Amino acid sequence: MSGAALVIMIMSGPDDGQKIYLSQKHGDGQVDAEGAWTLAFGRREECDVSIPFDTQVSRHHATLHITADGTLWLADAASLNGTYLGNVRIDQPALLQRGQLFRLGRTWMRVQPETGEG
């Protein structure tokens, strides 16, 4: 699925309500041989989802894997302040539902049900 796309909405903080459109077509993230797509989250500007103003977000904080069949896996990237699914801190990759809230540092976000394509 070379045309995979995803919309993430920031759910708190100064960018609350902002939508981030990500797509393989535009070169966001990494796609491996099996077609799994990996997106990087962090404070660094080079991250696919950059959260510059949350000082509790590590430079590279978490990753989101989207398998070829569209399943979402959220994983912490050894961040200082942790990655949360709902109110639970995750220590290994966790299955993420579209629309489910997760948190990096103090910034909440979610993957939108829509794809953002078309």
Added chain:
Amino acid sequence: MEAVTLQDILTLARQESAWLHHYFIGVEHLFIALTKLQGGLTVAVLEHHSLSPRFMRYSLRETVGRYENQRYWPGFPETPRATDVLALAKRYAGLHAVTERDLLLAILDEGDSVVIRVLNEMGADPCELRQTAANWTAPLKPQPPEVPIHGEVSLSTDQQRVLQAMFRDYSEVQIVRELDGGYSGARVLLVRPIRVGGFKDAPAVVKLDDRHTIQYERRRYDLFVRGTLPAAAAYPIDAPVVPDDTPFGGLKYAFVGHLDDANPVSLREWAVQQDPQKIGEFIRALFEVFGPAWWLQRQPYRFWIWREYEHVLPPALVVEALPEEKPSVTGHILNPLGDWSRSNRVLPGEMVVLKGLVVQKADPERDTLYLAAGAQPEAINRASKVEVRGLGANPATYFRGETVDQVVGRVVSTRDDLLLRSLQGLEPDFDLRLERIPSGHEAVEDLPNPLKKMAGLLDRQVDGYLSTVHGDLHLGNILIGPHGDPWLIDFAWAREGHTLFDWALLEASLLVEVVAQLAPAGWAGVWGVISLLNGINLGDDSVLRERHPVGRALTPVKRIREIVQQCLARPGRWNEYYIPLALLALRMMDWRSVGIQGRRLAFLLAALSISALDVASDSETSSGGNWNDRTDADETDLQVDSQR
């Protein structure tokens, strides 16, 4: 009480955001702001659903957390979600201003904010809250937030309310001090508004006065002042604030430029500590800064003194009103601008019928209505002043500018009586009824008694210039900025008028408020000042070099005279100045904020100016030039004098 505006809510939201060190406006800050509107819909709806607004705030703050105190951007930008919510609220408001209800419904309908999540966590159903909010009909009384006012100046509740309303958008207001404004009942304060987020604004001068005066002042400013001020001058930036339910209003003059450390002082405060030389230089600078737009843009103007100066004197008559249901009463019929107001024709005890005078002010507390010829502050409109007492329980039903068809009453006092009473208050050591006041100093002759001369002065005609004048240029209305720049405030009486009005008032104010303080006690001390001033009148500048501080203190007066000389319609014809000076000095005999020495000096200044006038007139007569200010009016004047 004024309705709560979106601006009020945003101010509260910013306060909340600043307190949390967020420095952006999110939906959570907007909602917390709504929960802080005491008596408002949000509080009512939350309480209706057994939710405590306070606990709601606590939970929201706990969820979003307080940040480190670090700013990444200036101001308080809205989050994308807050922008959406505000746009939705505006849609709900339609053509009207956004209300608390619009914003509350928008927050609940948007449905994705932290607020909704926290409400859900608390077991509240946002849909039910929405239902309640949309259908709320019970009366509400939302109170705008209070802005804390700090400072050691005591204000009445009404004055505080006006100040609150003026600075609604700020997180607090510091009153630096009271600029000693004066005698008119107005309060003039130097304040430092502090914005949400901690930044201090440049200091502002706030004038609190009765609401009508404030509104008029703004209008006068628009008519005469705006556009003429140099860059460094004070200017009002906001529309006047006149809350519906107080008799007060407020006007704010802000200053251009950054004045972080220096606060302006009034010339009245400054002048008592400064070297007279410096005061003189400052006055010269004032003339040079404002002159080109004001006193130097002038047109020839031949005028009756009373048209420009009657209004500075006490009212022509004080009248006790009689009940309306006595139509049979007959008396002098007094129309606006008739000569009754300057001829002493009407005597105490006589019946008068006032026709067509205009209300200047109604004072319910004193049961007094102040009437004059017209409504606007042009000098002539304020001639024919009459105070009417005893109009009954409700003089407040009269409004400023209203023409009163007819008032019937009995004269209680005339202007002469009032002036005589003021003079008695000065404990004179001479007979008040004498034509001439026996001199109290060997270098000065006996002086004419101003009370005997006043009516004659009013009926003179002189040549002068017409220009924009400030209209109340006493020391308290001139401020000194941080770099010594002159600033003016209080434009309530700005108008086109006699060019020398401002300078005569300034000289009299300087003498009465500053120089008189240096004089030794008693009438003898005041006569000493008069003898030195007489020297200046006669062109003898050696008095300025006197060792005695009073002599040196007259330096600024000399500077004023140099300015006047430049503004005289006819070179060397000083009547144009001495007559106004005499009348304005008489007015100051009544300035209650001035000590007794100052008021004594005011009286003798009037006398000295009239004596200088006689000399000037004589020399004019003898010079026999083709220009002459002794007109028909002066003939009348002489006649009147000879009759007494």
